[in-house]
Amino acid sequence: MELQQMRYVLAVAETMSFTRAAERCLVVQSALSHQVARLEQELGARLFERTTRRVRLTPAGEAFLPAARQCLAAAERAADEVAAAVGEVRGQLRIGVISSVAAVDVPRALRDFRGRYPKVRVSLRVSPSEELVERVKEGDVQVAFLGLPTTARPQGVEAHVIGRDRLVAVVSPDHPLAGGGPVDLRRLAEEEFVDLPAKTAGRAQSDLAFSAAGLTRDVAFEVTNTHFLARLVGQGLGVAMLPSAYVPQLSGVTTVQVTDAPARVEYVIWPPGSRTPAATAFLRLLGVPDVREES
Template structure:
């Protein structure tokens, strides 16, 4: 099995199209098809279902994809490690993040990294924490800034960034605003909620807190960005349960804490592959992050 066969297989799997994959790899379509056939002969099973309109993975193809991505990630890390020993940090840094993550100012961190390592190409992807964890574990991302979604495994490790309580945001004219008191999930029973997609860290935290309390809630307004959430709450269309540092983003809203015994704690982490699979660029970014970390409990730069 040759590395180029795996590279060709991953490209077709991602593009779901032989012509687009050939263009991406800058090879002929006939050469790409021959490479895939060679891999299928070696593995003695079809990897794709080909029709006139699309290409889909077989069950064997899906099983191979994750392993192929990890192998290619290891090979890339090996090349970059050799370059780093020679005194040059180059290659690609593939980074993922949720929006407004606590404990790290992503734009400032990447700007500082680029100044120090101009030969490294930076690629950034923004999505939910569950997807980010899967992509780091699969080798598609070098690291990610996310909500802690799982315990460390042999494919994924974490570096704690920040931990903070959750806060209820509501319109100042809302019935809860006048109390100024810490709230429980029971106090919010029957409210209409504004929240993020279920894969986002704040949504996962809130869902877990309400489920533990046995309180059912209705997320009527679901968004994928922080400012839309704040706009909807500002129009008194619902309330939101968010990490505490969000309260600084819209001073017109009333912020009420959740009671400490609710267990509403939001922890953010840097997600990394196993140490031996971590690329030199990712190591350099983590080192820079550590040198710029705010004091414990300070999430104002998030």
């Protein structure tokens, strides 16, 4: 069993296509298919079901993927550790962020990081907080930035608090609340809302606050991205509640203070145990300690 064979299997599993997997791996399809077939023969099980119209994983393939990812990650980590031992930080840094991250200017941090460690290749994923926690647990993401209600804390990962903030209401510039004084949740409950999808961490902050106040509200639009959410608000389709430190990044909306607004905590998280050299260098640049610091 060779590492390259594992890379081919992962590429097919991620693209669900031998053709696209070969393009990704920069090999001809016949060579990739041959190596996958050799691996299946060695394992004594088919990893993929192939037809002329589709490719899908078999139960054996599903079972193979986690271990294959771990083996490839271990091989990459070994090479990165050797390089770090002689003073060179390289490899891959996989970062996850929520769309409303505000406690850290991630693009600026990456600019500084790139200037110091030009041999590190960075991939950036934008996802909800709860998905990022799972990705970090699985090792797909090495560092992630997320926001949670004050009643929650990331579980199963190492975490460091990077910011605390309160939510504000955002409305269109011509909304009756624009330009007025602060409001409370009871007044906001009279409005239609634009918000993140139900059961996400970003939505929970507002849902919990209204529920605790004995209020219900009408969420007319659910949006997965906060920038697009703000565009809907700007068109007068509803009001929204967003972290006050994040709102200055938006245009076309007006901020309204909320007297009994909920709060959120922003965290940077990483997998339990030791960090990769690239992740350690990035977190050190952010001022995150090498050991977990409880909030």
